[in-house]
Amino acid sequence: MTDTVNEKASPEPSSRFGDRDAVFGDSPEGTDVWQRVPYNPDDYGPVKDFATDFDHADRQYNPNAPEVWKELRESGCPVAHSDRYGGMWVPITHDMVHEVAYDTDHFTSRAVVPAVGRPGDLAMPAPVGGVPPISSDPPFHAMARRPLLPPFAPKQIEPWEDEVRVLCRHLLDEMGDITPGESVVDAAIDYAQNIPVNVIGRMLGFPEKDEALFRQFVHDAMERIDEEPGTQNGLDDLGKYIGEQIEDHRNNPRDDLTSYLMNVELDGNKLSDDHVGGSIILLLVAGIDTTWSAIGSSLWHLAQNPADRKRLIDDPEVMTFAIEEFLRAYAPVTMGRMVAKDHDFNGCPMKKDDWVLLPFPAANRDPKQFEDADKFIIDRKENRHAAFGLGIHRCLGSNLARLELRVAIEEFISRFPNFELAGDTRWSVGQIRGPRELPVRILAD
Amino acid sequence: MQIYLDAEKCQGHNRCYALAPELFDVDDYGQAVLILDGDVPAELRDKARLAASNCPEYAITITQES
Ligand code: HEM
Ligand code: SF4
Numbered sequence: 148m149t150d151t152v153n154e155k156a157s158p159e160p161s162s163r164f165g166d167r168d169a170v171f172g173d174s175p176e177g178t179d180v181w182q183r184v185p186y187n188p189d190d191y192g193p194v195k196d197f198a199t200d201f202d203h204a205d206r207q208y209n210p211n212a213p214e215v216w217k218e219l220r221e222s223g224c225p226v227a228h229s230d231r232y233g234g235m236w237v238p239i240t241h242d243m244v245h246e247v248a249y250d251t252d253h254f255t256s257r258a259v260v261p262a263v264g265r266p267g268d269l270a271m272p273a274p275v276g277g278v279p280p281i282s283s284d285p286p287f288h289a290m291a292r293r294p295l296l297p298p299f300a301p302k303q304i305e306p307w308e309d310e311v312r313v314l315c316r317h318l319l320d321e322m323g324d325i326t327p328g329e330s331v332v333d334a335a336i337d338y339a340q341n342i343p344v345n346v347i348g349r350m351l352g353f354p355e356k357d358e359a360l361f362r363q364f365v366h367d368a369m370e371r372i373d374e375e376p377g378t379q380n381g382l383d384d385l386g387k388y389i390g391e392q393i394e395d396h397r398n399n400p401r402d403d404l405t406s407y408l409m410n411v412e413l414d415g416n417k418l419s420d421d422h423v424g425g426s427i428i429l430l431l432v433a434g435i436d437t438t439w440s441a442i443g444s445s446l447w448h449l450a451q452n453p454a455d456r457k458r459l460i461d462d463p464e465v466m467t468f469a470i471e472e473f474l475r476a477y478a479p480v481t482m483g484r485m486v487a488k489d490h491d492f493n494g495c496p497m498k499k500d501d502w503v504l505l506p507f508p509a510a511n512r513d514p515k516q517f518e519d520a521d522k523f524i525i526d527r528k529e530n531r532h533a534a535f536g537l538g539i540h541r542c543l544g545s546n547l548a549r550l551e552l553r554v555a556i557e558e559f560i561s562r563f564p565n566f567e568l569a570g571d572t573r574w575s576v577g578q579i580r581g582p583r584e585l586p587v588r589i590l591a592d
Numbered sequence: 593m594q595i596y597l598d599a600e601k602c603q604g605h606n607r608c609y610a611l612a613p614e615l616f617d618v619d620d621y622g623q624a625v626l627i628l629d630g631d632v633p634a635e636l637r638d639k640a641r642l643a644a645s646n647c648p649e650y651a652i653t654i655t656q657e658s
Contacts, residue, residue: 293621300622301606467610471646529645537648541603546622 186263190231198222201229201237203481203504204370209574213521216509226495232261235502236486236495241513241533243493244505247484248537251285253492254484254503256540258282260578261483261502263374278429279422281540288539294411294418295426295543298350298404304546307346311551314345315558327591331569334446334559335439335585342555343438346547347430352403353392360388365436370576389424404430430544437479438548440581441534442555444477448523449560450568450587455525459556460564468526470553475532476523478508481578482536507533508580565590593632594656595640597624601651608647612639624651 194205197215202208208215216239219227227237238244247254259281279291297303318341322332332338344358353361364385396405408423418426449456458465486501497503511532514520535542542548569588575581595615597608604622608615614636617625632640644652 296604296621300604300620301609301618302620471607528642531646531648531650533648535605535648538603541605541649545604546606 191263198224198227199229200231201227201235201504202231203237203506204577206576209576209580210572212508212580213512216506216512217521220513226493228495232263232502233500234498235261235504236492236497237504237506238492239506239509239513241510241516244507244510244533245537247492247503247505248533248540251288251539253487253490253497255284255487256282256288256484257284258485259483261504278425278432280426280543281429281433282425285539290413291422291426292539292543294408294413298407299543299546301546304550307350307547308550308554310349311342311346311554312558314342315555316562318342319558319562325563325589327565327589330589331586332589333585334450334566334587335443335582338559339442339446339555339582339585340439342442342551343548344435346551347434350404351392351427351430352396352401352405357388361431361435365432385428386424389427390420392427393420393423433542434544434547436575436579436581438544438551440479440575440579441474441477441548441552443582443585444479444580445473445552445556446559446587447568447572447582447585448473448477449556450566450585452523453565455523456560456564458525459560463557465526466553466557468528468530470549470556471530471532472523472525472527473552473556474534474549475511475517475527475530477581478511478532478534479579479581480534480536480542481506481508481580482540483578504578505536507536563589564592593637593640593654594630595626595628595632595644596653596655597626598651598653599623601649602647603649603651605648608643608652611646612636612643615640616643 191202191204193207194200194202197208198219219225219239225238225240225243227239229235229237238247280288280295283291315338318338322330322337324330325332340362341358344361345355348355348358348361392405393409396403396409400406400409405423405427408418408426411418449459455469459469482505484503484505486497486499486503488499490497510516511534512520516531535545535548566587566589568586570586571584572582572586573584575583597616602624604618604624606618606622606624608624609618615626615628615632617627619625628636640654644654
């Protein structure tokens with residue numbers, strides 16, 4: 148394993164959002180930020196055995212993930228392993244996922260996206276990490292998280308409902324004339340993928356025309372993890388783009404999340420530009436493909452289950468429970484950790500700097516935690532699902548995500564009470580699981 | 593019936609506030625706050641149980657059934 152962290156240089160403060168380092172992926176040779184795991188494309192590609200050669204970027208993983216987890220569980224392998232990415236462990240039971248999420252001593256959040264390039268001890272600006280608070284560990288995590296909590300608390304999010312609804316209706320209108328029984332729309336491309344990016348862009352006060360750019364950033368950060376380090380160009384531009392937005396907000400302050408972050412005080416000090424920019428990157432990456440995937444998977448389910456569609460229409464009260472069941476059964480987000488120090492984890496000899504995947508979606512299908520775990524029960528009454536994580540990193544955007552998911556489903560089924568799959572669904576690659584192409588045929592009411 | 597909310601365990605998933613707003617409020621940081629101190633009235637007991645059994649962090653407990 149190579150470890151080429153340059154001991155002396157750590158990044159200049161406030162330089163990241165000027166004209167230099169990429170934040171994700173491998174930075175160019177000679178910079179101090181990322182170590183290179185030796186990369187041989189032949190080491191990647193199709194997986195033969197998920198127990199010993201796990202790779203969530205295998206193109207067959209996301210389409211078949213529930214079966215993969217089931218096989219691992221039934222074969223008596225609760226912790227899969229892989230030599231890919233320089234070494235990675237994947238615990239799949241609810242108990243173990245819970246244990247890792249809570250054990251911040253042995254598992255650091257310094258990096259949460261296992262990929263071919265990975266950060267060394269000095270890689271992330273101390274103490275909060277590159278994209279606070281998701282990259283922060285205790286005790287600094289609480290400090291980095293605190294200023295972000297108020298804008299995403301339930302009562303601040305509730306007023307966005309009308310705007311989300313107008314947006315969803317607009318997207319449905321844009322689908323044009325619909326001939327029931329014939330018209331096919333893409334529920335991922337024409338609908339789901341446009342919702343979260345628009346909302347977070349508006350909250351941040353970024354130009355609407357840049358939505359496609361944000362999606363490209365997210366794609367580069369999350370879906371190209373098994374490619375040659377340094378080739379994810381979209382990300383190189385992200386720091387620069389956000390630097391420009393911060394500058395624009397400095398010159399023209401306004402009532403939005405970016406200005407809020409630039410002015411909020413922590414112990415009497417404003418946040419550095421690096422901190423503000425890092426949190427903005429996080430909001431873009433964490434908020435976009437996650438919610439888009441949740442909306443898409445829910446519509447994918449509804450396309451195949453007319454009884455559940457009918458129940459939602461006849462009994463709107465069930466929505467509170469249905470949303471949580473969509474989130475449980477089709478949880479879109481798997482997170483990563485790095486092993487902070489050598490550790491015997493339930494008999495697995497984990498080494499410092501190994502990756503650990505935290506598949507919350509697998510935990511959500513653990514039969515020890517949920518009755519009929521592989522069954523979708525639209526009014527499941529007891530549902531302590533972990534779709535938004537467990538412990539201190541609980542999804543900051545969960546209230547917004549729930550709102551978007553609920554309104555998106557309500558509006559879709561109210562416009563199109565009947566629809567079915569019309570061709571192949573294409574699933575995402577990597578840690579965020581959801582449909583990227585989802586053609587559905589609209590049927591008569 | 594009595595319910596107890598462990599503020600140390602609560603991570604602000606807000607399931608309780610969504611399911612039983614008569615019993616739980618949220619503060620400006622999204623952390624749950626118990627509105628009601630003491631005995632849970634009969635008509636809210638099902639909701640209290642529902643909130644407790646949906647908290648992902650096991651922060652809510654029914655301390656005294658009745
Ligand atoms: C259905 C949609 C979503 C799901 C399933 C989801 C899931 C998650 C999960 C599992 C974590 C925990 C990460 C960890 O343990 O390392 C997380 C963290 C986070 N999420 Fe989400 N997320 C969603 C939507 C959003 C949205 C819409 C936003 C904001 C606009 C957002 C912002 C964040 C932030 C800032 C964190 C980091 C919190 C921290 O480290 O303290 N997420 N999310
Ligand atoms: S459901 Fe649990 S974690 Fe969530 S706000 Fe209520 S008490 Fe806190």
